[in-house]
Amino acid sequence: MRTTVGIIGAGPAGLLLARLLHNAGIDSVVLESRDRAYVERRQRAGILEQGTADVLRAAGAGERMDREGLRHDGIELRFDRTRHRVDFPALTGGRSVMVYAQTEVCKDLIALQLREGGRLLFEAEALAVEDAGTDAPRIRFRHEGREDVLECSYVVGCDGFWGVARKAIPAGLTQVFERTYPFGWLGVLADVPPSHDELVYARHERGFALLSMRSPAVSRLYLQVPDGTDPGAWGDEEIWDELERRFETADDWYLQRGPITQKTVTPMRSYVHEPMRHGRLFLAGDAAHIVPPTGAKGLNLAAGDVVTFARALVHQQETGSPELLDAYSQTCLRRVWQAERFSYDMTTLLHRAPGATAFEDRLQLARLERIASSRAAETDLAEAYTGFPFG
Numbered sequence: 001m002r003t004t005v006g007i008i009g010a011g012p013a014g015l016l017l018a019r020l021l022h023n024a025g026i027d028s029v030v031l032e033s034r035d036r037a038y039v040e041r042r043q044r045a046g047i048l049e050q051g052t053a054d055v056l057r058a059a060g061a062g063e064r065m066d067r068e069g070l071r072h073d074g075i076e077l078r079f080d081r082t083r084h085r086v087d088f089p090a091l092t093g094g095r096s097v098m099v100y101a102q103t104e105v106c107k108d109l110i111a112l113q114l115r116e117g118g119r120l121l122f123e124a125e126a127l128a129v130e131d132a133g134t135d136a137p138r139i140r141f142r143h144e145g146r147e148d149v150l151e152c153s154y155v156v157g158c159d160g161f162w163g164v165a166r167k168a169i170p171a172g173l174t175q176v177f178e179r180t181y182p183f184g185w186l187g188v189l190a191d192v193p194p195s196h197d198e199l200v201y202a203r204h205e206r207g208f209a210l211l212s213m214r215s216p217a218v219s220r221l222y223l224q225v226p227d228g229t230d231p232g233a234w235g236d237e238e239i240w241d242e243l244e245r246r247f248e249t250a251d252d253w254y255l256q257r258g259p260i261t262q263k264t265v266t267p268m269r270s271y272v273h274e275p276m277r278h279g280r281l282f283l284a285g286d287a288a289h290i291v292p293p294t295g296a297k298g299l300n301l302a303a304g305d306v307v308t309f310a311r312a313l314v315h316q317q318e319t320g321s322p323e324l325l326d327a328y329s330q331t332c333l334r335r336v337w338q339a340e341r342f343s344y345d346m347t348t349l350l351h352r353a354p355g356a357t358a359f360e361d362r363l364q365l366a367r368l369e370r371i372a373s374s375r376a377a378e379t380d381l382a383e384a385y386t387g388f389p390f391g
């Protein structure tokens with residue numbers, strides 16, 4: 001089998017890249033190890049930056065997002081029983097974010113790919129990327145019980161942290177930067193309308209809490225818990241009681257309760273692999289970098305990576321110049337490190353570390369009070385939350 005761009009992984013990054021390439025007249029093949037049903041129900045991110053939403057619209061994949069997604073023009077910070085709203089459009093020249101789950105992004109892009117795009121093979125397990133440093137890289141994969149080879153001009157690894165793409169970059173050429181946090185998020189889905197119309201980020205002496213949503217009828221809520229927590233160890237009423245404590249305010253706001261339908265625990269880590277390119281192999285998304293979810297950057301960073309690659313490949317085909325492809329890693333990493341910085345800042349601003357001192361607690365409150373009282377500090381948060389420019 002032969003193609004111009006071999007894409008490993010049919011998450012939002014791989015599927016968006018296939019769509020961008022199709023629209024540019026460049027052929028691709030997407031290999032996905034899981035079946036379609038698994039990909040379309042895999043719960044992940046739910047916040048799309050302004051730039052990500054704009055790219056989906058331009059790619060022809062934004063119709064359902066604009067119809068069913070929830071545009072948010074701000075977030076609320078809660079601390080010391082006070083509430084402060086950050087107004088995104090007023091601080092960023094009109095930018096906002098969209099609440100639209102990754103599962104729905106994938107459904108939209110899969111439907112477009114199967115109807116209009118190149119080949120998308122489910123249950124096609126990539127086994128290795130070979131000859132990445134040459135002009136003719138290959139993906140060895142298993143599909144329908146037999147091994148096959150996809151010969152490519154370029155390979156893009158959108159196969160996540162545990163995928164095979166990153167392993168094809170020689171260890172002697174790489175640097176890894178990482179941090180593991182001593183806490184995680186207990187996340188629940190609940191069949192109850194959200195108790196606030198925008199996301200609420202709460203800093204509390206008992207730990208962080210986040211009020212989010214998947215739809216007008218489904219709430220998504222999170223609690224900071226110790227690393228390694230078993231989600232089954234928390235009873236439903238215990239979860240609601242703890243959420244109520246951490247979201248407490250001095251006014252008459254209250255938290256609506258409802259049936260909890262899902263419980264998971266998400267570990268927290270920061271990770272960057274440099275470089276993001278070796279020869280004709282390019283890494284994108286979690287294959288190259290991971291952020292703690294506090295800043296809502298994971299899916300958006302992946303979108304930025306594949307937009308950068310697609311633009312660079314189109315530039316080469318139109319001009320004959322490999323300049324933008326050669327700069328892929330440096331271009332992406334500038335944005336990646338700004339997102340890592342913001343996600344780290346938000347995490348350390350809102351989470352209480354085990355063994356935190358009274359001095360550290362007061363510093364957190366001072367940082368939050370600075371955001372609430374300074375337009376410059378508030379603008380910095382709003383600009384980062386709504387998204388750094390692509391490429």
